[in-house]
Amino acid sequence: MKDEVTSKDRAAGLKGMGTSRKRVEDVRFTQGKGNYVDDIKLDGMLFGDFVRSPYAHAKVVNIDTSAAMKVPGVLAVLTAKELAPLGLHWMPTLAGDKQMVLADGKVLFQGQEVAFVVATDRYAAADGVEAVEVDYEELPVVVDPFKAMEPDAPVLREDLAGKMEGAHGPRKHHNHIFTWEAGEKDATEKVLSGADVVAEEMVYYHRTHPCPLETCGCVASMDKVTGKLTLYGTFQAPHAIRTVVALISGIAEHNIRVISPDIGGGFGNKVGAYSGYVCSVVASIVTGKPVKWVEDRMDNLMSTAFARDYWMQGKIAATKDGKITGLWCHTTADHGGFDACADPTKFPAGFMNICTGSYDIPTAYLAVDGVYTNKAPGGVAYRCSFRVTEAAYFIERMIEVLAIKLNMDAAELRRINFIRKDQFPYNSALGWEYDSGDYHTAWDKALKAVGYDALRAEQAQRIADFKAGKTRKLMGIGLTHFTEIVGAGPVKNCDILGLGMFDSCEIRIHPTGSAIARLGTISQGQGHATTFAQIIASEIGLPADDITLEEGDTDTAPYGLGTYGSRSTPVAGAATAMAARKIRAKAQMIAAYLLEVHDDDLEWDVDRFVVKGDATRFKTMKELAFAAYNKAIPGLEPGLEAVSYYDPPNMTYPFGAYICVMDIDVDTGEHDVRQFYALDDCGTRINPMIIEGQVHGGCTEGYAIAMGQEIAYDEMGNHKTATLMDFFLPTAWETPTYTTDFTVTPSPHHPIGAKGVGESPNVGSVPCFSNAVHDAFRHFGLVQSHMPHDHWRIWKIAEDLGLHAE
Template identity: 70%
Template sequence: MNDMTPTREERAEKLQGMGCRRKRVEDIRFTQGKGQYVDDIKLPGMLFGDFVRSPYAHARIKHIDKSKALAMKGVIAVLTAEDLKPVKLDWMPTLAGDVQMVLADGKVLFQNQEVAFVIAEDRYIASDACELVEVEYEALEVLVDPFKALAPNAPELREDLRGKTEGAHGKRIHHNHIFNWQVGDKAATDAAISNGEVTIKEMISYHRTHPCPLETCQALASMDKIKGELTLWGTFQAPHVVRTVASLLSGIPEAKIHVIAPDIGGGFGNKVGVYPGYVCAIVGSIVLGKPVKWVEDRMENLTATSFARDYHMTTEISATKEGKVTGLKVHILADHGAFDACADPSKWPAGFANIVTGSYDFPVAHLEVDGVYTNKAPGGVAYRCSFRVTEAAYCIERAMDILAQKLGMDPADLRMKNFIQPQQFPYQSALGWEYDSGDYPTALKKGMETINYRALREEQKAKQEAFKRGETREIMGIGVSFFTEIVGAGPSRNCDILGVGMFDSAEIRVHPTGSIIARMGTKSQGQAHETTYAQIIATELGIEADKIMIEEGNTDTAPYGLGTYGSRSTPVAGAATAMAARKIRAKAQMIAAHLLEVSDYDVEWDIDRFRVKGLPEKFKTMTEIAWAAYNNVPEGMEPGLEAVNYYDPPNMTYPFGAYICVMDIDVDTGVAKTRRFYALDDCGTRINPMVIEGQVHGGCTEGFAIAMGQEIRYDEMGNCVTGSLMDFFLPTAVETPHWETDFTVTPSPHHPIGAKGVGESPNVGSVPAFSNAVNDAFAFLNAGHIQMPHDAWRTWEVAERLGLHD
């Protein structure tokens, strides 16, 4: 020991482990335009596919003539459903237990549905040839409004299901009915509602929108007919599942299918499902023996692959006069579009919508969901949220505000009064979940104090008076949202995708020189996995994060995992990473003891080394131990230093947060300006605060977009009228509010490092904060519940209805 010997703090800091604001290592390539995306991959002889799509929302296909397209120079093939029938790929199974047309089989069910797939020598020829495919349609009556789907005379959309009274999730009661799903005690809830001293009932809609990642969905399939091997590059949030599905559908052994998800430019749920473009590229390559690439354009992405939300939630709450909630009853009409292609764990037709009791201690609750078909694109993906959790959080957070108004209570006070208390955890919810941990009152109190909530309410009151006197044309809204998420799916006892349990995995290999390669079953789409998994390992194994390489997305090298969505990477694969690292550390301890010539129990872990208990100058660093693992291990021990862990979580994790939005609305234009937005997140142990803040900024920006105008809208003919970025609202930095982030830390008791996941919290929490702010601004004028999205024109219409322009 001398003055140059690093202190313990210096040694810990050098690791850049958990808690460090480590810069994102992937940004070195992303900020220089050096990411490798699917469309960057070019193979010799590669062909391009493009779709002929339906201009109609509902029509019978009378005839398809592809002769002119086939006659065009450079066109190799034109696939239709008839061509896919011999290989039984004209329809494909969906994740939700339904089936979906790959190419239109006899009829089309939504605008821009895939009708034919043209394969040509280049992308331009493929597009030109699409115009030469002649399709004769006979228009049919269109069903757009989900509330009319179950009318006796509603047009029958799914003729393929005619006579099937049982679906994947039980009874179907109508030709456009998909499922009915119920949770909770109906009789007790009905009784609570009818005996409630104060009750509210409101139909709260969460409109249809779209994740709209910057990079659209794409795939490149390359069949090597000599080896019988298929390589598939694609924008896959869950590459291993894609490989399993591709094997089941094609009959090619899973070992001979190589699925590679390279860099992905955002997913947000859009890239979980399997799309006709993937299937057609694979079929094209198998048939032609050449690589076939399919790249979706922006309009195709918005109109054909994977909408989100479209939940219409009739919500009732009963409470005492003092504001203690006594019951919650929710009926959801779920518009699934033409096929039920929701990306939920297979047993959960409405995802985890039964988190709808939120952060509150409801003694009884009942949830019922009816899924229906309409002439709209399929999807129902979890747009930066765990399965249907955003819808549920919006429902309860909006409903609590409506109840507060009816009671004449402050919305923050009503929440405080009904919170599940810290001592109630683990908490059994009325709809069947066991919340792992939480301290809600502390979080909300911190938020209210930071933003000076009471003073804002005073200011609002003064502004309301000034508005009534005609001194201002602005009204002020304060939106409070206190969300509880359920993420990290999930325990394999109740969560699977097509029968594969929703565990996840990590494989860590320590090289002789002490550097590490680690591979996971997840797949980053921008979440900074290469940065943060390395931090977990750095802390667990005492090796500098910069010496740890993280690799994901190649099914040949990575252990099997269920992928990245539903904020599951940290709760599941992050746990696997810690557990695999601990296996390595256990072996390292034995090697250290062997090198130090003491017993295994006489050494102890110290940041980056094992030292002899009571003799801190006698130690072996992990780097030294790594070297020894390859040349000097105890007798009888296998050489090498690596481990794999498949982690089946015992429970979900339940991140939560307090969000407060302060907004000023110009009643003459309906334009809403966000003055402040405060986001407090509790995601348990924080691995990288900077990455967390980035996640919160991104998720809040999406939430802002959704609440304030981002929607997928159809006209009465079923034409999608928001199919380009001219109409679909994607805010720029100029429109986006400034975000104030904050946190509390309540670790998950069942997670190896106590982390809960944060990627989706801000989307879940911010939407109700924005919507509640708009509603709160108008509340003093008795506007009633105002539906999202709150674009300027709709907000202006509220003001117009209230006579504010007279």
């Protein structure tokens, strides 16, 4: 009994998995001691800035840089003409398309990069930008993807003329990019035509933007003596960036060092390659000096990758008692002027085919058409696995629409259609193998926690009061049960530019029993230095506080595909556990030698190997670490380190049950989120406090997206939301209060059973907030209204339903 307590105490001292360990990063972040790209200052460093197009679609007739070159401090102005001899005026995108680095004869969106001015400081560069004279000849603008597909729509991409075969199959129109299909078309149409009930709706997930607090930027430094390029940048995938730079610049990969320092939020915005990186590298080669480029907020909102802009036409079929029999979806995807999505190569619409959600839907079909428009390129996974937010929003809206059609309670409709616990692993109609889940348990816990039946009774009373003229506020109850698909992914079907999406961890144990671990991922605020040390602590019995974690330097870290799509814990976290287990296996051999027993006579106990049946004979990991460097052990190499490259056998499938209660002022369109309950099941929980923080952050982004955040253009393609005045980024004042909860269904294939959580709250909360708005008006006839649900759009719902009539 006494020993058990001791083991527990020793385990607690490690601060391993399951501990709400304080974030080690926050010591520097909260004291202003972070080291971000814009903090990097190198001797003789120059600064680059872009001339950007004021037009959404125009011919570039002439660029006159002569006045700019006379501005004091301006050293060079790059245009496509200068880049063309190097073959760098265009660059490949991650989606198999190509993108102009600098305007090559035309511009395709407002804010597009036209020229790069290099100067001694950013003030001189800005003056130089103003002095560049560009003659444009305006062309007809298309901002609507449906109009872009009309036969006589303007041609946006003359460079693709005659190319009717794209990176993802045939193109059927000059503004068409690809068609991507999953599931069975004929079978689904047959189900729809024979169904008791079919609900049909257009679900639009508007264009928004990840808007990380730190914008994108880099410092390129070409050492002409050594021939070595060092590129510091806000890269979510530093190793992939190194390979991309090698492939497009011709610089040998061993001569490129990419460093991601501290990153102030990424959310998908910092995955792709941007003109600023290419131009900085070229400018550094040309000038022989380090060149910095850092976006301002308007640059970021106007030109670097947006998210969503999916028009999802849906049909859902069910029996008259609510059993779903089929799902059909056709999506028109607005990709902007170039297809610069950051999806795995074989998935041009990401994992949109997770759109059957948490439900056992036997037959389904999905088709996605990608379309060019005169808007900024992107379509990145804004705090979600590729297009999973779109899929979750689609199915969670369709469930609500079906509930209306069936006149059923939406909570009950979900319950009767959930994939049952005994069906896992579950093969979905659109091609995924869900690894695990227990949706009914989570759902029942959530409904009970919020007092669902009482809320519905209160809502019924509120409706009666409203009709009686006693109140002007309606009450909405938003429900969501989402299933994420994260952890891309198995190399057999997931790659980016041909690079398999494995990830890696290298651990070195020092003689005194502390350690350093390096990973192929890169934290942007997720707290990797905290949580990955906890995994190692639990696996090898050294305190998390004695383990340093490093990421982001390609000269030192093992190769990995980076951090996005909630892949760090599912993939790099698995690699970390596997590397730690290799170390423990070697430590066991050392212990056996020292204790003069067979390996199999030892058992692991928190931080030591103990001789079976004799608790007094043991060697701690700290002792074994020293022995690894100190003893000559026959048949064993000295040292104690290991590396693991982990190719996951499957994705992981975190899920959650979210419920939102919202009061809505019918007259002003204002809302008040009275309650928000978030239950997440991310499998094994590594650091509950970090999970809670992730859920708060993701829900706040989801709140912003659902309730006001958008990238809007007028018909001329003018960007209307390029500042934080009009682009909604909630402050503490607007942010709702969240209640978090959890169930634990470990992933059966992950070494520690973890599934990833960072993105779940964004995926789950957007439909939850939106469903609350819809639910408030359901009893007055609302079926579907598009986000964002800002004041005037909510007011418009009420106006259209006649709720403002005297």
